[in-house]
Amino acid sequence: MSRYTGEEQAEQILNAASEWRQRCLINGISLFSDKNFWNSQYLAEIESNVVNSQLELEGNFMLRLKEQLAGVSPEAKQFTAEMLWLLYLCASNISIKTKREQIKTIWDLSGELLNTDHAMLQSTVLSGIGSAGTGFNTFRAREFAYLTNVLKALLALPSAEREARLSDGFSFGEWLSAIPENASRQFRHMLMFLLFPDEFERVFSNNDRxxxxxxxxxxxxxxxxxxxxxxxxxxxxxxxxxxxxxxxxxxxxxxxxxxxxxxxxPVEQPAVIEPIDEALTQPEIMEPLNLILFGPPGTGKTYELNQLKAKYVSEAQTLTRKQWLTEQLADKSWCDVVFMALTDLSGKAKVPAIREHEFVKTKATALERTKNLHQTIWSTLQNHAAIDSNTVKFERRTAPYLFDKNSDSTWFLLPEAREECADLVSLVSSLKKPSENNKTINRYEFITFHQAYSYEDFVEGIRPELDEDSRELSYSPQDGVFRRICQRAEADPVHRYAIFIDEINRGNVAKIFGELITLIETDKRTSGDKGMHITLPYSRKPFGVPKNLDIYGTMNTADRSIALLDTALRRRFRFKELMPDSSKIAGSDDAGNILDEDGNQINLRKLLDAMNHRIRFLLSRDLMLGHAYLCPVTNLTQLKTVFLNQLIPLLQEYFYEDWYKIQLVFRDIDATGKLVEAPLIRHAKLTSKDVFGFTHDDFEEVVEYRVSVAQEITPDSIRKIYED
Known part of the structure; x- marks a missing residue:
């Protein structure tokens, strides 16, 4: 059963979720009061004023939310507060205090004060059961919009049907797939766990899944x-x-x-690893590769990156012990490594012996800390020494408290330390054994740029560290993802390494790369003592980009931010264009066809080519539709879902809601502008007489458009797009 969550206490949170399900979703009653406002009426206010708001607002999520809620009813404001309660229920990386304050802030906008002693606002309910990661907080507005769309679809159902939907987890999961952004929103996984904890895991990160x-x-x-x-x-x-x-x-x-x-x-059986390209193990004869894949949405850019990953995987048996050990200790702190060394030294040793231990020397080499290593070890031991030690005089100590020393300066592990760090004790045992043949090492990092991504995330930056006991903050330089992969590549020159940057043009590339603009050039790369080094601004340490590191990126040509890509960066990358390829669409017969209810064929390949032919004429080749949208389609129901949830919203964005041109793409109108039978985009003309009951010369007729619902879409609605 998935209800077990280790030390995290999930029982009261799951009980609260169960009460929310029955009280709010089924009965429509408020979570914090006896009012009946969990219905479509008040949700429509939230959707209009928050999700579909046209206000250009600055500031964080809460500041924008308060401004957007200014014009809604008191009930809608209270509804929003309870939606926040649900949105935050799983996240343990948002503090209890912050959750409670934000929920109360929104509720209090209604003119009524929320009692924070309410059972649903207790710490045991708001503690969270898993980290949602920084992405959840960064894109909180999108997660809220997704929740709004889920509730909109649910509350539109009759009560009996709604309850039936909520009775089967996997059926409900399939139903959710029609909600916009369902595949990319973390709250989707949180909701499934809250509603069906016996079948669904508390794994909220798509990467972890x-x-x-x-x-x-x-x-x-x-x-x-x-x-x-x-x-x-x-x-x-x-x-x-x-x-x-x-x-x-x-x-x-x-x-x-x-x-x-x-x-x-892998478990049970060794992983099947593609043969490593011989050239990839010879960095001295292969120039570093800076490559950007670009093209319209859905042309397989991310898929190709995932295929490239296989070239940057090492079997453990091909690595030296030093290389393998470096990989195992990469994410360990100095406290962890010193603890592991003392554990292997029978629990006690003097600093010179610790310094010479294989774990410590490996970590020091990887971090380029071979100088002053003696002082680093002393500092680590004193910083994590027992509070009641009679021999350690260092005052500002930090948890965990693992060490103490005798009067002769022999350091030893505290009795409770082994139990507290059982995972590290187990790791020591595994590291003393020869590496197993079925283990693999990934020699790459995969990241996605976004508007908030910075140089400090990518290269290095100052990070705060909070002492849990003294509550004092200290600041120190911390390596970013690019510097870490460079250090790994430099320490392992016989293998090639890579960093994959999805949506590279979504970030401020000039600021993120900084001085790397010069360092990534082929003739500036480092190999041994050769190449260009600079002094980093925070750590004041020399840094260069090794010759055996490849840099890959993807760019979406439909994204209007592509024009902002730094010109200097363009000169330092090769570009490979990926365009729509209808031949890659298999359909249900591997020839690109699917069958309708009557057994007649719909040709997906001709369908894509016909739409792209018109889009290229009306817009440009950079805004065509990729084949990936239709590759998973094997039946008419799936095809309808793709049109309604992916293609039509995308074209709506492309054409700035010029529905007439979208009708032209789908051949929904004839040469005279009249609707054909079974159109995808319908329209009706409204005159002043239709609206007011009389003709008003000041107003021209208005054309009102709407998208057909799934039941109105017939096979001929699709076939007419490509048939004469």
Whole structure:
């Protein structure tokens, strides 16, 4: 059962979610009062004023939300506060205080004060059951919009049908797939866990979901839908429950966490790894590659990046022990490494012995800390020494408290330290054994640029560290993702490394790259003592980009921010265009066809080519539709869903809601402008007489457009797009 969450206390949170389901979703009653406002009427106000707001507002999510709610009814404001309660219920990386304050702030806008002693606002309910990551907070407005769309669809159903939908988890998951942005929103996974905790996991990150499936099911190659991933996770759980002889399992708690979080170690059988390109193991004869894949949406740019990843995977048996050990210690702090060294030294040793230990020397080499290493170890030991130590005089100590020393300066582990750091003790045992042949090492990083991404995230920046006891902040330089992958590549010159940057043009590239604009040039790359180094602004350390690091990016030509791509960066990258290719659409017969209800064919390849032919004429080749939208389609129902949830909204954006031109793309009108039979985009003309009951010369007729619902879309609605 997925209800077990280790040390996280999920019971009261799941009980609260169950009460919300019955009270709000089924009965329509407020969570914090006895009012009846969980209905479509008040949700429509929220959708209009918040989700579809035309206000150009600045500031964070809460500032914008308060401004957008200014014109809604008191009930809609209270409804919004309860939506925030639900949105924040799972997230443990938002503090209880912040959750409670923000919910109360929105509720109080209604003119009524919310009692913060309410059972649903207690700390045990608001504590959270898993980190939502920084992405959830960065895109909180999108998560709120997604929740609004889910509730809009649910509350539009009759009560009996709504309750039936909520009775079957996987059926509900399939139903959710029609909601815009369902595949990319973390709240989707939170909602499934809250509603169906016996079948769905508290794994809210799409990256974590994919990693778990890849590790436990190494032969699973194709990209899975959200529901297919849910089924795979449930299957993995059942397999592991049988293997571990317990139902008390959670993917973020040992033993399962130690399987997928540290390495990409498959279960049962070794992973099938594609042969490594010989050229990739010879960096001295292969120039570094700076490559950007670009093209319209849905042309397989991200898919191609995922295929390239296989070239940057090492089998553990091909690595030296030093290289392998560097990988295992990459995410360990100095406190962790010193603890592990002392553990291996029978729990006690003097600093010179710790300094010479293989773990410490490996970590020091990887971090380029070979100088003053003695002082680094002393500082670490004193900083994490026992509070009641009689021999350590250092005052500003930080948890965890693991060490103490005798009067002769022999350091030892505290009795409770081994239990507190059981995972590190286990890691020490595994690191003393030879590396297993079925382990793999990923020699790449995968990131996505966005508007808030910065140089400090990418290269290095000053980060605050909070002392949990003293509540004092200290600041120190911390490596960004690019510097970390450079350090790994420099320490392992016989292998090639890569960084994959999805949506590279979405960030402020000039600011993110900074001085890297020069360092990534082919003739400036470092190899040994050769190449260009600069002094980094925060750490004041020399830095260069190694010759065995490849940089890949993707750009969407439909994204209007592409024009902002730094000209200097353009000169330093090769560009590979990926355009729509209808031949890659398989359909249900591998020839690009699917069948309608009467057994007649719909040719998906001709369909895509016909739409793109018109889009290219009306707009440009950069805004055509990619084949990936139609690749998963095998029946008419799926095709309707693609049109309604993906293609029509995308064309609406392309044409700035010029519905007449969208009708031209779909051939919904004839040469005279009249609607043909079964159009995808319908319209009606309104005159002043239709509206006022009399003709008013000051007003011209208005054309009102609407998208056909799924039931109105027939096979001929689709076929007319490409048939003469």
């Amino acid at each position: 994919r990693t778990i499936i890849r590790v436990f099911k190494p032969h699973q190659k194709e990209e899975l839908s959200a529901v297919a991933m849910d089924r795979a996770l449930l299957e993995i759980r059942h397999e592991q429950e049988e293997k571990q002889h317990t139902q008390q399992l959670d993917f973020y708690v040992p033993p399962l966490s130690s399987i997928w979080q540290k390495t990409t170690e």
